[in-house]
Amino acid sequence: MADVITYREAVAEGIAREMRRDETVVCLGEDIGAAEGVFKTTVGLFKEFGPRRVWDTPISEQAIIGAATGAAMTGMRPVAEIMFSDFLACCWDYLANEIPKLRYMTGGQVTVPLVVRTANGGGLGFGAQHSQATENWALTVPGLKIAAPSTPADVIGLMASAIRSDDPVVFFEHKGLFASKGEPAPPDHVVPLGEAATVRAGTDVTIVALAATVPTALAAAERLAGEDVSAEVIDLRCLVPLDVRTVLESVARTSRLIIVEENPYQGGWGGTVASIVADEGFEFLDAPIRRVASACVPLPFADRLEDEVIPTVDKVADAVRRLAVF
Amino acid sequence: MADTDAGAELLDLYEQMVIIRRTEQAAHDLFLSGLVKGTTHLAAGHEAVAVGASAALRPDDYVFATYRGHHHAIARGASPEECLAELMSKATGICKAKGGSMHLTKADVGMLGSYAIVGSHLPIAAGAAWSATLRGTEQVAVAFFGDGATNIGAFHEALNLAAVWRLPVLFVCENNLYMEYTPIASVTAVANPAADRGPAYGIAGEVIDGNDVLVVRDSVAAAADRARAGEGPSLIEACTYRHFGHSRADPATYRPEEEVKAWLERDPLDLARARLDELEVAKEQILAADERAEALVADAVAAAKAAPPADPAEALTDVWADGGAAWRT
Numbered sequence: 001m002a003d004v005i006t007y008r009e010a011v012a013e014g015i016a017r018e019m020r021r022d023e024t025v026v027c028l029g030e031d032i033g034a035a036e037g038v039f040k041t042t043v044g045l046f047k048e049f050g051p052r053r054v055w056d057t058p059i060s061e062q063a064i065i066g067a068a069t070g071a072a073m074t075g076m077r078p079v080a081e082i083m084f085s086d087f088l089a090c091c092w093d094y095l096a097n098e099i100p101k102l103r104y105m106t107g108g109q110v111t112v113p114l115v116v117r118t119a120n121g122g123g124l125g126f127g128a129q130h131s132q133a134t135e136n137w138a139l140t141v142p143g144l145k146i147a148a149p150s151t152p153a154d155v156i157g158l159m160a161s162a163i164r165s166d167d168p169v170v171f172f173e174h175k176g177l178f179a180s181k182g183e184p185a186p187p188d189h190v191v192p193l194g195e196a197a198t199v200r201a202g203t204d205v206t207i208v209a210l211a212a213t214v215p216t217a218l219a220a221a222e223r224l225a226g227e228d229v230s231a232e233v234i235d236l237r238c239l240v241p242l243d244v245r246t247v248l249e250s251v252a253r254t255s256r257l258i259i260v261e262e263n264p265y266q267g268g269w270g271g272t273v274a275s276i277v278a279d280e281g282f283e284f285l286d287a288p289i290r291r292v293a294s295a296c297v298p299l300p301f302a303d304r305l306e307d308e309v310i311p312t313v314d315k316v317a318d319a320v321r322r323l324a325v326f
Numbered sequence: 327m328a329d330t331d332a333g334a335e336l337l338d339l340y341e342q343m344v345i346i347r348r349t350e351q352a353a354h355d356l357f358l359s360g361l362v363k364g365t366t367h368l369a370a371g372h373e374a375v376a377v378g379a380s381a382a383l384r385p386d387d388y389v390f391a392t393y394r395g396h397h398h399a400i401a402r403g404a405s406p407e408e409c410l411a412e413l414m415s416k417a418t419g420i421c422k423a424k425g426g427s428m429h430l431t432k433a434d435v436g437m438l439g440s441y442a443i444v445g446s447h448l449p450i451a452a453g454a455a456w457s458a459t460l461r462g463t464e465q466v467a468v469a470f471f472g473d474g475a476t477n478i479g480a481f482h483e484a485l486n487l488a489a490v491w492r493l494p495v496l497f498v499c500e501n502n503l504y505m506e507y508t509p510i511a512s513v514t515a516v517a518n519p520a521a522d523r524g525p526a527y528g529i530a531g532e533v534i535d536g537n538d539v540l541v542v543r544d545s546v547a548a549a550a551d552r553a554r555a556g557e558g559p560s561l562i563e564a565c566t567y568r569h570f571g572h573s574r575a576d577p578a579t580y581r582p583e584e585e586v587k588a589w590l591e592r593d594p595l596d597l598a599r600a601r602l603d604e605l606e607v608a609k610e611q612i613l614a615a616d617e618r619a620e621a622l623v624a625d626a627v628a629a630a631k632a633a634p635p636a637d638p639a640e641a642l643t644d645v646w647a648d649g650g651a652a653w654r655t
Contacts, residue, residue, distance in 0.1 A: 066449020
């Protein structure tokens with residue numbers, strides 16, 4: 001086994017592991033077969049599993065997700081790719097009105113075990129229609145599980161859980177992390193949906209992060225360690241199920257909470273976390289809850305402009321400093 | 327002998343159509359008396375499409391319907407009682423009163439739902455057909471939809487994908503001339519809103535008399551045979567007419583009197599009765615079928631009325647496969 005694996009390799013590896021153990025797992029999406037994915041996240045799948053398991057589709061997001069839904073209802077475990085998470089808007093009917101509601105509105109008659117994978121987030125200069133962090137879109141709809149890993153091993157472990165789940169899962173792969181490297185996952189590695197990871201222990205402030213904001217938070221925490229501020233960093237890993245218990249246990253010790261989210265402040269998932277902590281952990285807090293989120297504007301193209309909008313190490317470190325002395 | 331068999335089969339289809347007609351009339355009356363909340367989209371007039379198609383399908387085939395879908399649920403095997411109980415918000419409703427009129431579903435007989443976002447279920451039906459090919463079952467999937475759905479993107483994406491992947495799916499349009507309140511002809515560039523679009527996707531479109539239950543049966547049977555033989559999807563445009571308005575208490579005054587009159591003269595029940603006469607089925611047998619259907623629906627109404635209301639605790643179940651609704655620790 002290689003010493004390190006990239007995040008993008010982990011995506012393909014995670015899917016391949018499940019395809020090997022379960023013949024009902026099939027993939028569909030634009031350019032995912034012979035072309036091996038525009039982000040090279042499906043490298044090797046077509047070669048190993050062939051055209052009966054890995055299906056290239058037309059540019060038809062409604063057909064992709066609709067077909068995945070029908071297949072999931074009838075005995076398959078489809079893994080559908082939506083190339084950029086911005087394009088979820090093209091098939092939002094399925095994520096908002098169909099997939100999350102089918103079991104409920106049929107009184108439990110129908111099961112929809114599918115995974116919608118999508119490349120999410122900014123930092124690469126792709127502009128307003130290819131850079132959004134849209135995990136909060138999915139969070140607005142009860143009935144979807146939401147995973148957003150930050151490390152290659154978690155990609156593999158969460159992919160296993162997502163594909164094996166009898167519930168629909170939206171799986172956000174962060175574009176800014178595709179080239180990042182990490183420890184490979186051991187065989188049969190499974191990370192349960194809804195279990196946050198405390199990725200750095202600390203005593204003064206809790207930083208809650210997700211996907212690409214995890215390395216941002218860790219870098220800020222490292223910088224602050226030199227200033228005698230001890231920050232604990234929690235990687236939520238999933239938004240649904242939301243591991244509030246881990247967050248509350250941490251805040252009970254640190255008394256301070258900062259939430260770092262890449263989606264816009266307006267309607268961002270940090271608002272949900274903050275409201276729960278305010279409601280159920282108010283007595284733990286010695287300071288207001290702070291949110292470092294993207295500015296409420298479309299994502300600009302130029303690096304200098306994009307950095308102005310999305311969370312950065314400087315912004316997180318600054319927010320932690322101010323909160324530590326509150 | 328052949329005629330006797332044909333007569334018995336048609337009599338059975340006729341009785342199913344009468345059951346649907348009586349159920350829709352009951353739903354209409356219950357709505358007007360305040361016992362059905364929300365909305366209903368009644369399918370009286372469309373019975374031949376559902377019953378004819380269902381007669382041509384295997385028990386394990388899949389059916390997907392729209393919010394105007396009571397007839398498909400019943401044709402596929404749902405009882406009028408569980409459907410009416412659903413409309414009346416009763417615990418015994420077919421979807422535990424969580425779906426309502428627009429979402430009647432009976433998965434264990436392959437009736438995989440009624441969808442209230444126009445056109446959304448066409449790609450889903452294509453997916454069920456894709457699944458059947460992957461599993462090698464020779465099942466087919468049928469999506470029933472209205473003429474209005476032919477102008478939404480999902481229709482076109484589904485037709486293209488189904489054609490490219492040669493999926494065993496039947497797209498059956500119930501063209502009742504109106505997309506809600508507006509004549510379909512006034513918002514569509516071609517004469518046959520479904521069938522004329524087929525050639526763009528390499529699918530031959532067929533226009534049929536959707537009020538003749540035997541015509542529908544034969545057309546769907548031929549399409550299903552082609553699908554099972556690996557010849558890909560079919561597109562059938564069944565011309566029919568609704569006897570009620572679009573929904574709720576819509577009096578449908580936007581429809582010309584002459585048009586309504588002409589279509590009511592082609593009531594699918596009357597057409598079936600005329601054919602039964604041709605097949606020399608005894609008047610008493612037809613009358614007996616009418617009486618059985620009437621009694622079945624009267625009993626269904628009584629049972630649905632007597633059923634307990636939905637338990638409020640049910641509201642927080644069935645979100646996830648474990649039966650619950652927990653979204654956080």
